[in-house]
Amino acid sequence: MVDEMSPVPFYVQLADALAKQIESGKLKPRQPLPSESTLQQEYGVARGTVRSAVRLLRERGLVVTFTGRGTFVSDK
Amino acid sequence: MVDEMSPVPFYVQLADALAKQIESGKLKPRQPLPSESTLQQEYGVARGTVRSAVRLLRERGLVVTFTGRGTFVSDK
DNA sequence: GGTGATTTGTTCGTATGTATT
């Protein structure tokens, strides 16, 4: 879930949470992230918020996304 | 782009620019306007500003808007 | 090959909050 009281935007909180899972090895290279719909439900946010978070991860080079397939942890 | 120094609000400048393209025939009846997101980037303004501009055009009967599809130049 | 479900991509609709003028 996301911290409603934090001044940090939800999409940044979510991006940070996912980045942590990637850096800790919980999500490994080439492995898929949960789908947008799954992340929506797990974190209790709207799809647009999930997409903003994933966009950040993409901009940081942590993940790559393919239409119709999903988003995957980048190779290092 | 929009003129930061002008006393005219951004959304009015943008509406005028689009109206000009419609009246000049550069944007023809039934043709779609650029999306809100495209106009944001092209003119360097926020989405709310784009929406205010398009609202003006709608009030003038120059365009019609459909959810999930876009905004189109009105038939005359 | 075909159909339906899943997943991401794109678009507009709406509401709230903040800052500035």
Place this chain on the structure above:
DNA sequence: TAATACATACGAACAAATCAC
């Protein structure tokens, strides 16, 4: 106070690509 402008966040509809069967 009111108008402008930006950012965030929700929802809805539709499209394109892929997958499962």
